Amino acid sequence: MSDRLTIALAQLTARVGDLAGNAQAISKARAAAGAADLLVTPELSIVGYPPEDLVLKPALVAAVRAEVEGLARNTADGGPALLVGAPWAEDGALYNAMLLLDGGRIAGITRKHDLPNYGTFDEKRLFTPGPLPGPLTVRGVRIGVPICEDIWAPEVCECLAETGAELLISPNGSPYEVDKGDRRLSVGVARVTETRLPLAYLNRVGGQDELVFDGASFVLNRDRTLAHRLPDWDEAVRLTEWQRGASGWSCITGEISPPDDADEAIYHAMLVGLRDYVNQNRFPGVVLGLSGGIDSALSAAVAVDALGADRVWCVMMPSPFTSQDSLEDAAACSQLLGCRLDTVRIEPAMQAFDAMLAPLFAGRAPDITEENIQSRIRGLTLMALSNKYGPMLLTTGNKSEMSVGYATIYGDMAGGYSVLKDLYKTTVFTLSRWRNGRRPRLGLGPDGPVMPQRVIDKPPTAELREGQKDQDSLPPYDLLDRILMALVEGEQSASDLIAAGLDAATVARVERLLYIAEYKRRQAPPGVKIGSRNFGRDRRYPISNAFRTA
Known part of the structure; x- marks a missing residue:
């Protein structure tokens, strides 16, 4: 049984559909990890995230399997094991999976249990939810691998702790939005507190159509202290050193890259x-x-x-x-x-x-x-x-x-x-x-x-x-934006805003304009998501709509 472990966190960009290019980037990161025991890649790192309906093409799923098997064969060289994210077909079902590649073979697999189906996510139409997982064994250490949404509620991490996980590694494809970093950290702290296990949170970087991924991966120890933080927006391969003590595993504190200001x-x-x-x-x-x-x-x-x-x-x-x-x-x-x-x-x-x-x-x-x-x-x-x-x-x-x-x-x-x-x-x-x-x-x-x-x-x-x-045609922008943020991001009703003291005619007019402009927005070009409710991926309203709240 090992008392020390080196885990390389590969905060990478993955181009959707570029299977060979993504596999090459993973191999390059593995070489950079040197003598690490394990290299971890983000969610769906072979195919890129989000792949949307590409994963419904049998030819793509077959090509993914071939790339993963090629990466697995390369681990026969005695270098780091790999945790690779991929859409994985088994017995007629398709899973969002993380595959453990070690010793020249696929040594283990865990499947995403909690599939998100809100906002920018629609994984339930693409994947089958996996069963509640147990840990994977790497170099004699039992590692729990909750995949992205699996850490946003307690169930999966609690199951991993109860089935013997000694530490948690969560591969993610978590898009940027304002204040998302603080929420990720809060979720991580909650899971560490509940399981009393350290957690490594790994995110991807780069843009994909209307989404952009900011990285900002981190490691939390059992006492909820921050041991590592990777940079915002940049690719990085970060070596993290872990040791087993009387009370369990901990990560030796390393570089804490500062976050961007707002x-x-x-x-x-x-x-x-x-x-x-x-x-x-x-x-x-x-x-x-x-x-x-x-x-x-x-x-x-x-x-x-x-x-x-x-x-x-x-x-x-x-x-x-x-x-x-x-x-x-x-x-x-x-x-x-x-x-x-x-x-x-x-x-x-x-x-x-x-x-x-x-x-x-x-x-x-x-x-x-x-x-x-x-x-x-x-x-x-x-x-x-x-x-x-x-x-x-x-x-x-x-x-x-x-x-x-x-x-x-x-x-x-x-x-x-x-x-x-x-x-x-x-x-x-x-x-x-x-x-x-x-x-x-x-x-x-x-x-x-x-x-x-x-x-x-x-x-x-x-x-x-x-x-x-x-302002000949619109309310002053500070007032207009206040109303719009309440109606769009907050999904408040016009009557709520009127009750809060805003002018009834102005609020009713803005609500009406918001609804009747839907047909224009359906024909608008894509643009990067910044807030919690962007037009297109998050907020999907009917064009023909008679409902009003004022």
Whole structure:
């Protein structure tokens, strides 16, 4: 019986569907682990997370088995054993499993028991729940392996403790959202307290479509003290040293990587999400409309930090309603960021549409139709550049606007990805100030300000008519966001907000706009999840919906 154990925690990125590439990354991490006894990888590390309906393809499941068996054969060299996450087929059922590979063979398997089926997760439609598990034996040590959701309730860890587990290792695919790190740590503390066993929590990193994974893996000892914390957002292979004492196993304290502060965490989530989406889908870069406003300025800053200035192309598309301030501010933003800026005036296209539609619009005064035509001309222009040269079109709208439909379908909503999709306008202001004062650790952009202070200070406007301001059509953003956060994140009713003292007519109007804009959101591009209820993966409302609470 061993009294010492070296466990390597491999906080890795896994590209969904890239089985050979993921297996190669695991082999590389195993080589880096040297003389460790065990290398642990995150949940579903062979196929990537979340694989969604890919795992329903028998060809993929068969290819997964072949890759796992190849990794298993390689463990005959006497190096570290492997804990590898994979979708695993047995007796007509498909499990979300962790496989112990050691001595040239598959030496053990544990299957995820508690399958999440809420928010971004829908594992019950993909996998069969495994039975309550017992521990796996590695180098004579009984290790409990609760998989991700298995640690969010007591049952699985209690079963592992009762069946002889001496320590717990939890492989995860836990997406980032605001304050999620604190909740993970609290859950870990609860399981350690209940089982009186130390816990290693391992998460993945990197972006996958609308989700982004922040790593931040950690080890807790039996006394609930933090023994290790891995970095946010970075891949890492961390060697952890364990020893058996009179009261059980403990992990020798090692490096505690500091967490991002709240604003930097959100900024890094957007940066990593965009970077990996663009790179994994092999776009040469991005193109976006730079209007001189705060949303496009922040979107451009995130793009430059994610991809580098040479891969970001900004286009100013002035109309007769574009102010001189906007022209100057767009130019200043591009200069501060060091990225390309071109100008395409849209007045000729506006005149062409006026002439084309004049016979059909005769006798009708100009209204929002003509405003939306301007937005659609800009979307068409940007898509033409995307088609001609290959960069992905980046949209620049925020969550406040998308909540109430303050966006033009087939206009400023056109594009392949939305950086600010899950960011309310008040947070856009906060992050713009933050980025002007501080360069993110992972950022490829410049030190110092990335937009003129005037961009942050001036009243937001779409500039689609003379003298237009957002607050002509919407409540002030601090009030609007307060209402939206209650209705969307909190699922509160309008009557709750009215009872709390908010103006009844304003609340009722915002609720109505939120519901009737659902058809637009269904056609919006993807964007990284930041909060607890993003549009698309978390919040799924019917388009045709007559229910109101005020």
